[in-house]
Amino acid sequence: MFPNRRMRRLRRRNIQPLLRETRIAKADLIAPIFVDESIDEPVPIGSMPGQYRHPVGGLAAHVQKLRDAGLRAVILFGIPAQKDDAASEAYAAGGVVQRAVRAIREAVPEMVVCTDLCACEYTEHGHCGIIGETCDGTDLLNDPSLDLMARIAVSQAESGADIVAPSCMLDGMVQAIRTALDAAGYADVLIMSYSTKFASALYGPFRDAADSGYSFGDRSTYQMSPANAREAFRESEIDAAEGADILMVKPAGLYLDVLAALRPLGLPVAAYQVSGEYAQIKAAAQRGWLDEHAVVMESLTCIKRAGADLIITYFAEDAARWLDEEQ
Template identity: 85%
Template structure:
């Protein structure tokens, strides 16, 4: 009771750093990278100021820069020169991501390389797998798409990926991928499942950057309803049972309650601060409405506080620099 219990004693400027319950470090950060096989120089992404599409031949140089800044992991998104209805470029030995992984592992061998495992960037219809007729009209077919995901996973593992990250939200995807990887001799490749990926309005800038917009319908039949917390938990629990090594919540900022609830599953948890979250902060900062650095660091700290062990963020390089400056 006041005046005996004075909480402000704990907030003296010299005392606060000693009692911080949550701290952010560089090892928490994963940097997303767009790799475009049709360009020769980095190309700025208009809807994501400060982010670029990188050419295959130059991506390793950029990754070395990230490693020198203290970033220990990246995740690659490929932009192929050609697309088709079966996403054949996603599992081609000479595909954009496969070439990028090999280049990075040759140049920066100690960088942890994660690969986004999906088909939306590679299909001419923009959906995340094989499309066909369903009772509700044309839509993503679940089981035929599992075979596709398995082929992509093995191809990415063969190229040297340390972690594959299936993002298509198919039923049974983790089991299918684990069986395929193990059968091909890649038992040590991790699966970081987008286990609770919401059908969010915050993905627009990413679709612009990756050229992954869809030609019909939407993705609400396979991504999560933003209003469903129990279903979101069950999605991640099922992926844990199927053999996922790391679970992921996407987007991060609006779904911290879901992120926090997954801790009891006992697996490492990743959170993706998505393109729309990035673009909002950038736009407000450019107008002078917020302090970009302060808001970014607060947002990342709160994602960590909610239970994330890993944070995928387009601010990774900036955050690493700011963490250095705080020391």
């Protein structure tokens, strides 16, 4: 005798679509874009097959293509022609990201434009702000770097950014940026904080793509230890209290427990499927070891199931196409 409850009845092929608990939509996805001030044509990123550095002059056409695919948001990472220890190109009115934002605003005004707010791509040393002597030796200085982040945030908002996304994991960064934006008249600009950014080994391809590798030390004194979940929650709780509009967990796939834990804070939550996650799937698919389409959509579904409202992913354009094919 079988029990009355037969769960397989719910898994009949024609019934499953009616009862699907988690659905990916195009509006869930944010496409990252690398914008390089020194190039005139797209340049392939070797460690991230299918991804490119884009010139400012060709950015509008690329973003229009993403919008035509049904995507509603992008996040910009700039590669400047010149770097210095003050990260001055990060807040310059004519900086690469500032020019990129204005180009998108003019050509595709309905696209939501997020800007990565950090200094690692703009400093010669590759760290995320101002460096100096600390108890750990030469390292990132917290409070002087807050002033830098506030200045970058206002510059990006002046250019037309809808959302600024501070990624440096400084103590007090959300409060400093919110105060600066409000004082400059940009109270409507959102802050999507990289509130729980782990010191992960999965960022290698990004550092190649954005030319943001560090010349000494590491970032373990300001990014989160992968071993610490309670501390990770506390980081996001503090950013929420300081005025963050959206919280973020980075990377995504290995940290779904942390992502799920942030839901009770009540704010929208983003997850960043990072370059290493992308490169792993791409490399295995190129060798025929897995089905890229199936694995990508499974990974995105699981990230959303864990609690993400938004997913930053290099697969955004592909996923948009696959969602169309599933209709």
